[in-house]
Amino acid sequence: MDEELHERVRDVIASVPAGKVATYGDIAGVAGAPSPRMIGRILSEDGHDLPWHRILRANGTPAPHLAHRQLELLRAEGVPADGQKVDLRRYRWRV
Template identity: 45%
Template sequence: MDREEYVEAVLVAVESIPAGSVATYGDIAAFVGQGGPRQVGAIMREYGGGVPWWRVIRASGIPADEVVDQQLQLLRGDGVRVTNGKINLRQVRWDPEEES
């Protein structure tokens, strides 16, 4: 898969996350089948403005410092429960297998 295809695959995966769910950067990389969390993060920073970027979160459940307030507000708007600035991934983690 070349870079353009990889970028497209990552963005399509992020668009697939339903409201009320989140995925980690590593989840997206695993779903796409290439790269890792850092590569997905780089793509999201560069190209993610047109997809629901706020549904992709660190594996710790804590948003990135530079977007924390906006991300938490958007997640709350999606119906995701936020406790002490953290998302409980066990409760809201996206499972693409459940989509089919």
């Protein structure tokens, strides 16, 4: 992977403010990444120091293996979920 793209993705994720969420696709679009899956890969390999919990799937849900912790962190920032789904119309970050 291109290191410049990798850093651009990290920068975009880091800029998602507390109290807002973005989708993997949103991040890919802003960073110019070829796919949302690349965003997930970057987060899993190099996202420990980023606000990874603010990045959701396109339907407003967290990845199943992260759901409990991710929703807990989002609630602490004032982003509630209805079940396991965040209202993207209300909480989605707009660049």
